[in-house]
Amino acid sequence: MIGFIGAGNMATAIIKGMLEDKINKENIFVYDVNGEKLQFMSKLGVNICSGLKELVTNSKYIFLSVKPNVYDSVLNEIKDIISEEKVIVTMAAGYEIARVKSIIGNKKTVRTMPNTPALVGQGFTAVCFDELIEEEEKEKVISMLKTFSHVQEIKEPFINAYSAVSGSGPAFVFMLIEAMADAAVLMGIPRAEAYRAVEATVLGSASLALKTGKHPGELKDMVCSPGGTTIEGVRTLEEKNFRGAVIECLINTYKKNLDITKIR
Numbered sequence: 001m002i003g004f005i006g007a008g009n010m011a012t013a014i015i016k017g018m019l020e021d022k023i024n025k026e027n028i029f030v031y032d033v034n035g036e037k038l039q040f041m042s043k044l045g046v047n048i049c050s051g052l053k054e055l056v057t058n059s060k061y062i063f064l065s066v067k068p069n070v071y072d073s074v075l076n077e078i079k080d081i082i083s084e085e086k087v088i089v090t091m092a093a094g095y096e097i098a099r100v101k102s103i104i105g106n107k108k109t110v111r112t113m114p115n116t117p118a119l120v121g122q123g124f125t126a127v128c129f130d131e132l133i134e135e136e137e138k139e140k141v142i143s144m145l146k147t148f149s150h151v152q153e154i155k156e157p158f159i160n161a162y163s164a165v166s167g168s169g170p171a172f173v174f175m176l177i178e179a180m181a182d183a184a185v186l187m188g189i190p191r192a193e194a195y196r197a198v199e200a201t202v203l204g205s206a207s208l209a210l211k212t213g214k215h216p217g218e219l220k221d222m223v224c225s226p227g228g229t230t231i232e233g234v235r236t237l238e239e240k241n242f243r244g245a246v247i248e249c250l251i252n253t254y255k256k257n258l259d260i261t262k263i264r
């Protein structure tokens with residue numbers, strides 16, 4: 001039995017993935033303070049709970065899919081009803097396993113960092129387990145995460161880097177898509193056509209890198225004819241410090257993860 005506290009973007013992404021992967025809707029329980037979100041969830045056919053007690057009682061695995069600023073209060077509300085066999089699954093940036101345990105005691109805790117492409121079953125999730133999690137539970141959690149994402153098991157200190165790269169990464173890729181599409185519109189391509197062309201190009205490029213395993217530099221070189229057009233664009237990106245800007249962007253996002261970890 002799997003429970004979700006909070007029925008927003010990430011819970012929707014995860015639950016849709018689970019349902020598509022044949023996890024029975026009767027095994028999924030959801031609670032949210034927002035009635036509209038619950039109405040949407042009831043259309044998916046999952047169990048709607050009227051409160052946290054009902055959700056916790058019915059669930060072995062409990063996903064905390066609320067915003068980080070409400071983690072403390074939700075954990076405080078459920079701390080007295082979390083028994084030894086329950087598994088808490090977190091997904092908030094900067095919220096350490098130790099912080100969970102400082103509120104609910106030494107209970108089984110899994111920390112994850114998913115991302116929004118989970119909404120279309122193409123997510124990426126970094127996951128780390130505390131020492132109380134048994135092998136069978138670990139396999140169960142990984143199989144759940146695999147219903148909507150590629151899964152990478154990591155040690156907890158690396159989760160801040162994954163948060164920057166794969167958790168926040170989609171936002172940066174969408175900015176690239178938006179910028180390329182704006183340029184296409186400037187060149188006279190209608191907006192909708194521009195998005196389709198750019199999205200297909202980004203998706204295809206990622207697939208090419210993934211499937212061939214070739215170095216991205218080699219794949220870039222394959223596009224650049226001698227004295228041709230692409231190499232002119234490459235020169236412009238180098239002049240504008242494109243790669244330096246991307247590296248700075250990820251490092252600053254990573255540092256922000258470290259900063260918020262200190263204040264949570």
Ligand SMILES: NC(=O)C1=CN([C@@H]2O[C@H](COP(=O)(O)OP(=O)(O)OC[C@H]3O[C@@H](n4cnc5c(N)ncnc54)[C@H](OP(=O)(O)O)[C@@H]3O)[C@@H](O)[C@H]2O)C=CC1
Pocket residue numbers: 005006007008009010011031032033034037064065066067068070074091092093113114115116167168
């Ligand atoms: N979005 C992303 O790209 C990623 C998000 N995450 C993490 O996932 C978590 C969820 O994010 P996301 O799905 O975007 O958030 P959303 O705001 O979309 O969803 C959170 C839901 O929880 C509800 N809620 C608020 N307080 C409570 C409460 N006390 N009990 C039950 N429900 C409550 C909110 O209601 P209301 O709207 O009325 O406040 C909302 O419906 C966050 O911790 C986030 O950091 C991790 C990786 C990527």
Ligand SMILES: O=C(O)[C@@H]1CCC=N1
Pocket residue numbers: 092093163167168
């Ligand atoms: O910005 C955030 O807090 C979350 C973490 C990763 C993506 N979004």
